[in-house]
């Protein structure tokens with residue numbers, strides 16, 4: 001079944017004819033970063049960031065310029081859709097690493113992952129609803145007590161993770177990736193930058 005997504009990308013897997021040992025179709029079309037960014041609706045810096053994380057790959061031209069395979073567009077669509085669901089980039093990378101030839105996810109792949117991520121989403125919603133409901137206890141209190149407030153140190157779970165500032169929610173929930181506060185190294189001074 002063909003499931004091209006308007007970008008000429010085979011949807012149910014690139015296999016058989018036209019595939020080289022590295023999994024790249026011999027007739028692959030390559031696009032410049034600006035073309036990919038424009039068509040994918042992201043900044044070129046985002047492409048570089050995704051590439052740095054190993055989510056997408058490029059090749060270099062003779063003039064040392066980046067080029068991306070056209071099916072990178074589908075890959076970016078997948079990454080963006082997953083991010084919209086709150087899936088952390090590390091988890092998205094794991095899913096992509098599981099695909100043969102690092103090909104973009106097909107319809108079938110996306111349906112399978114969407115099922116898994118829907119249950120993740122359900123869990124996060126449940127957790128957030130519980131957080132919201134418990135927050136009623138804090139409204140009008142304001143103590144922020146390290147021993148009494150369920151939000152400053154829930155169940156003292158953070159103490160088990162070691163000394164220093166810790167996050168409120170597990171990083172794996174995709175909502176707290178940037179909230180984690182690193183503990184300063186012993187003897188280090190706070191930076192003003």
Ligand code: FES
Pocket residue numbers: 137138141142143144145148149150151
């Ligand atoms: S602020 Fe007092 S219990 Fe949370």
